[in-house]
Amino acid sequence: MNAVGFLNYWFVVVLMMIGFYILIAQGNLVKKIIGLNIFQTSVFILYISMGKIEGATAPILNSNWSVYSNPLPHVLILTAIVVGVATSALGLSLVVRIHEAYGSVEEDQINEMDRSV
Amino acid sequence: MLAVAALLVVRLKNLFTVAMVTGIYSLLSAAFFTLLDAVDVAFTEAAVGAGVSTVLMLGTLSLVGHQQKEHKTVQLVPLVIVTITGLLLMYGILDIPPFGESDNPIHHHETTVHYLEESGHETGMPNVVTSVLASYRGYDTMGETTVIFTAMVGVLLLMSGRKGKGSDCGEGDRNGR
């Protein structure tokens, strides 16, 4: 059992759970989207740390090095980062429109306004 | 450090500070990516996460107001859900091969071996990530470009005009821009 190897991944799980908690527990809509961002970034750290090799270098071919870290997770995560920013931009513009329609971005106030109509 | 930044986001009430701390979180994770030999990913995360995302959040906060309302401090049900999910994930992680070993099965799959060995003389460029992204997996990159184009279309549909009372004001403003 290599405990030090697991410690890295457990720390990433802790970060993921903090982001998840912000997403479901906070009432402010902007903070929910920030929590989603934190969640996404910690998932990226998980994938990238699975592709690392000790003593290797970045996957740029060089005659001085023979072992490279795995490039496949890098490619996946590049796409994921860009998709994440697209999601955040759309989410934030929805928050702006909700604010103009309801006058507030607190989840409980919006639900109350919906119920009272 | 990353955990400190994430916990600050939970506790702080002034949202401008929260946006700044999110930028710090993105920058720290970009540094972490550099340590993990993922230089392209670190570059993109620093540019996109600490740059564009922070600017968009600050723009939103200037439109919707930047103080979060107080409510009951700790909610039990989300905390229980988060703890259970975290424990399940930690239990699942026990199956992962150890960190950084060069004989992990992920590094010996034929696709990875082919990309690292053949990419040099099939595409002629040293950066393996760019050659995989643009040539071997070019179809996925086209899909990603389409996704971000869709985000532009969505934002234009939602927010193109000046703030009005409803959709009819939006139509007139879009023509008279």
Add this chain to the structure above:
Amino acid sequence: MEDNVILRVATKILTPYILLFALYVQFHGDYGPGGGFQAGVIFASGFVLYTLIYGLETARLVLPLRVASLCGALGVLIYAGVGIATMILGGEFLDYDYLNSHDAEHGQHLGILLVELGVLTTVFGVMVVIFYSFAGRREAK
């Protein structure tokens, strides 16, 4: 922020270097870290800086919203156009070997260059459009 002399002068000096650095990142994506996405975001951030200092109306005179959204669409068109061109030249969709009839490696190089150009244009256009939309809404209070 227009009456702050330091910010105005610094922006005027910095903006061409930011745009040049974006082009450097784009074309050196083959030899080091970089590529279309990073270059598109850095290019857009030059325009964002200009908009923050000089105001949205001045920035819209430099780069109108229509041109930016046209750029966003043009990049996807370039990307798909490269794929259609390879199909016309006899190969499959996005098979860059057929772009150069003599040397497959040169064809790959040309294909990757064009494709990254498409990505740069799209990302630049999208980031500028999104920033203009957020900045163009009237303030809440």
